[in-house]
Amino acid sequence: MSIEAETEGSARIIRVGHDRIDAAGAIGFKERIRDLIPGPEKRVIMDLSRVNFLDSSGLGAIVAVMKLLAPERKLELAGLTPTVEKVFRLTRMDSIFTIHPDLARGLGHAG
Template sequence: MKMTSEITSDLQIITVLEKRIDGVAAIQFKNDVRELTAEGDTAAILDLSNVDFVDSSGLGAIVAAMKLLGTDRPLHLAGLTPIVSKVFALTRMERVFKIFKTPLEALKTNEAKSA
């Protein structure tokens, strides 16, 4: 799965470059997040601004990714597009994550950097 990772001193930004996180992509997504976050020890922001479709399998994979990082390293979200936002709202999972408009907004606040 196409993703990029940028590591700053106190935050890692993971940008998903695919349009879909669905049943086909879910396992690959989890494996790639595991690989990209293996080295760091900071909180992470998952930038979903290029993703226009997440279904329940994709949502499950994002929750799994959050668990992979462990309780000391929160996973936040940024850039939710309309359908993705709807999935998080209807399943109430929007309460489980901190959600920022953009990764830049997350970088500007200290809120993202601590658990």
């Protein structure tokens, strides 16, 4: 269970290895991500394909990361699993993020 980052071209990629982003882990999650995004990359793409559960605390943590980056940099999301997608859709927060089906398509590679 880890969160790792790498830079590819103009994008910073954050790979979230956690099974859950919930009330027990949301603060640690936000702090870890903050340490991983010091660079100048305009785009930050968060790969959530391994996250099976997100609650409102986890959603708040992802919004907080978006606000840390704004206005010069942008947070995009990739690979939402069904439960995570449900939380974004129900709260209509899917309207404020660019959401890619998976990381490869987020990076513009032919899917």
